[in-house]
Amino acid sequence: MYKNKITQALLLSAGMAVATTSFSTLAADVPAGVKLADKQELVRGNGTEVESLDPQKVSGVPESNVIRDLLEGLVNQDSNGKLVGGVAESWETEDNKTWTFNLRKDAKWSNGDPVVAEDFVYTWRRLADPKTGSPYASYLEMTTMQNASDIILGKKDPETLGVEAVDAHTLKVTLDKAVPYFVSMTVHTSLKPVNPKVVEEFGDKWTSPENYVGNGAYKLDNWVVNERIVLARNEAYWDNDSSVLNKVTYLPIENQVAEMNRFLAGEVDVTYEMPNEHFKRLVKQHPDYVKVTPYLCSYYYEFNTSKAPFDDENVRKALSYAVDRDVIAKFIVGKGETPAYNFTPLATNGIEVEMPDYSELSQKERVAKAKALLDKAGYGSDNPLKFNLLYNTSENHKKVAVAIASMWKKELGVTAVLENQEWKSYLDSKRQGNFDVSRAGWCGDYNEASTFLAIMRDGHSQNYPKYDSQAYDAYLDQALTAKSDADRATAYKGAEAQLAADMPIMPIYHYVNARLVNPKLGGYPEKNPEDNIFSKDLYIIAD
Numbered sequence: 001m002y003k004n005k006i007t008q009a010l011l012l013s014a015g016m017a018v019a020t021t022s023f024s025t026l027a028a029d030v031p032a033g034v035k036l037a038d039k040q041e042l043v044r045g046n047g048t049e050v051e052s053l054d055p056q057k058v059s060g061v062p063e064s065n066v067i068r069d070l071l072e073g074l075v076n077q078d079s080n081g082k083l084v085g086g087v088a089e090s091w092e093t094e095d096n097k098t099w100t101f102n103l104r105k106d107a108k109w110s111n112g113d114p115v116v117a118e119d120f121v122y123t124w125r126r127l128a129d130p131k132t133g134s135p136y137a138s139y140l141e142m143t144t145m146q147n148a149s150d151i152i153l154g155k156k157d158p159e160t161l162g163v164e165a166v167d168a169h170t171l172k173v174t175l176d177k178a179v180p181y182f183v184s185m186t187v188h189t190s191l192k193p194v195n196p197k198v199v200e201e202f203g204d205k206w207t208s209p210e211n212y213v214g215n216g217a218y219k220l221d222n223w224v225v226n227e228r229i230v231l232a233r234n235e236a237y238w239d240n241d242s243s244v245l246n247k248v249t250y251l252p253i254e255n256q257v258a259e260m261n262r263f264l265a266g267e268v269d270v271t272y273e274m275p276n277e278h279f280k281r282l283v284k285q286h287p288d289y290v291k292v293t294p295y296l297c298s299y300y301y302e303f304n305t306s307k308a309p310f311d312d313e314n315v316r317k318a319l320s321y322a323v324d325r326d327v328i329a330k331f332i333v334g335k336g337e338t339p340a341y342n343f344t345p346l347a348t349n350g351i352e353v354e355m356p357d358y359s360e361l362s363q364k365e366r367v368a369k370a371k372a373l374l375d376k377a378g379y380g381s382d383n384p385l386k387f388n389l390l391y392n393t394s395e396n397h398k399k400v401a402v403a404i405a406s407m408w409k410k411e412l413g414v415t416a417v418l419e420n421q422e423w424k425s426y427l428d429s430k431r432q433g434n435f436d437v438s439r440a441g442w443c444g445d446y447n448e449a450s451t452f453l454a455i456m457r458d459g460h461s462q463n464y465p466k467y468d469s470q471a472y473d474a475y476l477d478q479a480l481t482a483k484s485d486a487d488r489a490t491a492y493k494g495a496e497a498q499l500a501a502d503m504p505i506m507p508i509y510h511y512v513n514a515r516l517v518n519p520k521l522g523g524y525p526e527k528n529p530e531d532n533i534f535s536k537d538l539y540i541i542a543d
Helices: 061-070 117-128 138-143 148-152 196-207 256-264 276-285 313-321 325-333 363-376 395-412 423-432 450-456 470-480 485-502
Strands: 018-022 041-045 075-077 083-085 088-093 098-103 163-167 170-174 218-224 228-233 247-251 290-303 386-392 415-421 437-443 505-516
Touching: 041 256, 061 218, 061 228, 061 247, 083 088, 117 138, 117 148, 117 163, 117 170, 117 196, 138 148, 138 450, 256 276, 256 395, 276 290, 276 395, 290 313, 313 363, 313 395, 313 505, 325 395, 325 505, 363 395, 386 395, 386 423, 395 415, 395 437, 415 423, 423 437, 437 505, 450 470, 450 485, 470 485
Parallel strands: 041 247, 386 415, 386 437
Antiparallel strands: 018 088, 075 083, 088 098, 098 170, 163 170, 218 228, 228 247, 290 437, 290 505
């Protein structure tokens, strides 16, 4: 997911029979002796104005942050990233291909309607339907849900999707291939349910505050575009008595310094990010405020391989080799990020990577290879290369872009013209292929290597570089049909090597999650590598 595990299920190997799985649902767990503040209201920085609050029409982290409070899927996660029950009380499978979810009978929509299995059937068919135009339609393909690929291509009717309401509280899902981590995939935003009656009645306007009906712990109270989104407690939520916060406000602050200042002034409880240049000072002066946690995210640049000169791998490799990742990671961002020479973060479950040859070279040697490759492609002092570099509005993204453009200019004589667009326009440009080189960030939708590698598959809805490699796709097919974790890891290793050889994307660094957090905020998860924060698990501690 754009900056949006093998958890319990990945303890099971492919093909193994799985017993009924049931987890107690996590609620706000206030330690004994902690006194709660009288005012239970949270204000969060959220990076930018959301594209939408429709779970089937978004692809970014800011959107998922809000939707996670408004809508509840089959399962949730606890503070360590482990699965806990959501709408589903339990689930079972015998072959990792056919899954049955048993839904709780007390789950309700905010208008009082019961949440039933047919709501998930409607939602997932809607996700696959080409008429919806979901940027995350390919997620269903990643699950291998029966007929998903043909439905997305318009070859089959959405009603043929491998999901069925056996009865009001029993959901059956049929996959084409055994996916032992399927349950962890259902945490994702795109699979969260919508209320069919409301969507059918109001169409695209169903997400307006006056129309929005959710089944999460909070409901949409107010939405002032480019100013704030306000959520209020959902009294109809099945576990409402366990929630503590009464109000949650999301602020679309794109400037990290402005966000920092509002935090220090007591106007914000949790920031979306931190300004890179102030990080060391904040750690020194306000150590209790700074939270740096693991994060399954990669920062990279995408090359539009469908247009010249980026259809030439020599150009792509030259630009990649000329970037000094150590400088970017240590000095431009500098919060604990690590230089990246592969796409998938090394902390991801199921990944073993052999670093590409160029990662072992000195930066001087990489630059020499870059110059030779660019010359081979026909570019040099007599024919200088010039192109646009797209990034979304953010001072941190701008600093990285300026640094990399400077490296390209100094080492290769290449001119990158910086092109800044606000979030919605940026996403639209990428989806339409209106870019030369673009900044990108991808955060794992679940803790398994396929969440990263699958988006570079030919035809994937998030494959904005338009990368097309039969060899690469074959490695992903091998991973899906692997008989063991070791075989799956070998296939992923081959896929990463193919990416490095073809260079449709340029990995730059692997994230950490660094933000400012009010010390009075209890329940903040510091060990969830996907950074899935549920407001229902948070609380404000009294002074």
